[in-house]
Amino acid sequence: MSVATRRPAALNALILAFLVIWVIAAAFPFAWTVWGSFKVEADFFSRQSWWMAIEGTRTQAQTGSAFTLAGYEGAWVKNEFWKAAINTLIVTLSVTIISLTIGTLGGYALARSGYRYAFWILIAALIFRAMPHITLVSGYMLPFFQLNIWGVLPTTIIVLVAINQPFTLWMLHSFFLSIPKDLDESAMVDGCTRFQAFRMVIIPVMWPGVITTGLFSFLLGYNDFAVTSMLLAQENQTMVPKIASFLGSIQNEGNVMFAVAAVVSATVPLFILVLFFQRQIVSGLTAGAVKG
Amino acid sequence: MPHRTFFFFIFPSILAMVLFITLPIVSVVVQSLFVQHEAVLITVENCDPFGCSEQTRVDTEAMAKLEAEQPLGQFAGFSNYLNRNHLAVDEIGAIFADNQGFGDIVSRIFNLPFYKALSFTLVYCFLVTPLAMGLGFAIALAVNTLPGLLKGPTIFVSILPMIITPLVGSLILAWMFNPSGILGASLQSLTGDPGLSLRASPVLTWIVLLVYGVWTNGPFSFVVFYAGLQTVPQDTVESAKIDGASRWEVIRHVIIPHLAPLATFVALVQLMDNFRVFEPIVGFSAEANATSLSWLVFNDLVGQDSQLFGSAAATSVITIVGVLILLAPVLRRTWREFNQKAV
Structure with a gap:
């Protein structure tokens, strides 16, 4: 497109930055919740640092692995x-x-x-x-x-x-x-x-x-x-x-x-x-x- | 198409709408004129080895009989509309008769459940709609500049907040804004206020609900405006540029006028949808700080053994009147256009 070639670099950077922020805002909540659903509560709702949800410190301590299916088991099996x-x-x-x-x-x-x-x-x-x-x-x-x-x-x-x-x-x-x-x-x-x-x-x-x-x-x-x-x-x-x-x-x-x-x-x-x-x-x- | 064929084709549709939309509206209006029966109390004497005592309890048998005879409850006229939980006429009168200035009036009116819900509903409706449209327009302009390969995935991600179940979407954000969730904890450390939470701060609750609204409504405007951008006449854009229009002037004088009819449509749909705001209140457990008209109805109906049908119906009727007021400009315009066409 002829329009695209003539756009100044600063404007391009601005547009890109805006889009990156929007894509993160739109997708991150889902990604975060999907990731967190495989952790224990102490990690996903960590009072110390959200980094624990990423590493799964408590999950490791409680279940012996960084990921757990306990939430899914509780929902699908125990609570039907x-x-x-x-x-x-x-x-x-x-x-x-x-x-x-x-x-x-x-x-x-x-x-x-x-x-x-x-x-x-x-x-x-x-x-x-x-x-x-x-x-x-x-x-x-x-x-x-x-x-x-x-x-x-x-x-x-x-x-x-x-x-x-x-x-x-x-x-x-x-x-x-x-x-x-x-x-x-x-x-x-x-x-x-x-x-x-x-x-x-x-x-x-x-x-x-x-x-x-x-x-x-x-x-x-x-x-x-x-x-x-x-x-x-x-x-x-x-x-x-x-x-x-x-x-x-x-x-x-x-x-x-x-x-x-x-x-x-x-x-x-x-x-x-x-x-x-x-x-x-x-x-x-x-x-x-x-x-x- | 002859009348008979038309009727034959549309009959199932009309039947469904009459039975389950028109009749319920009538039913709501009728119900709003009744209140539930007062409890029938009986006094019984309980005697045990230590003596006799008198006990007052609800006579369930008599209640059941009464409810079977008059399922609607007692006729109450307009009292459902005027009582403290709805228009609160007496309370409003008292507040205006005796108050300490404007701020006092506002804060006391805001404490009445109906006005609290109404104010949030209107603020949500009239702030989220334009903000979401602005966001959607900005995303549409930005995505339009992307190379083809990136467009598909960006559109995919952008649609997600709109397509998500409202209750699920608000829960996902609510957990992140929880004091021990990622955003809630970050907010606390950013502001240096360890007590900051949705429950404690009405202002934060309103802001977060509005953010949720813009997040989930923006993509709809984006999709519509993005499609509209594809139909902008390139000749007009080119000639505007030859005449020396800057990028901003092209947007302002060519693109925005071209999208204006679409914007009217989006605004109408979004106003209608935002007026019924309900799920976020449940999802964010925000009822202490923010309620909406729909939530009031829900709250009256959800009570386990004492559902307040009359009260719920009165709020519903007021809400329906609100919808009609909201739609009035559109209806009037359609009416005029239709009459002009007929003449």
């Missing part, structure tokens, strides 16, 4: 974090699949309807998108108690799907708008019904949009704390509320490393997700921005 992990898997996968199924249908309809009400549905969805989730949760609790459906996974899944719908509709709607109308119209001229045109012609070219939207539905289900912590009974908890429950009881018993190990375990899937789908995540955020 594996159950929470399975619940998370069930919840996030169901939320993603159901959200996409009903979201693509709705988003397609919104993108292809020229009537006034389609516009109003989108505006209503925008308002719903802005509702803090916890305020909706306080509306669910009492009815769910009365109907006796509180505390189980299916209820939570449906609620998360519904909370996710406004965003999914907006995003898929803008993806569908970018697909020319002629495509489904010519399919219908050839004798397809509307649904066949949608199923056989539009969806195959929509895959990138569906995958991107699916990623965000997955993230919403995976990252949620407000809904899952309030609507799931103790034995059905997913990972995030489980971690929160670690904070109260286990921290007091001096087992804070269990929580650290659980936190690192919950972070790993997200890392893998970004690693493989970085491009889709970036394009998804941009699509919403450019069209919305």
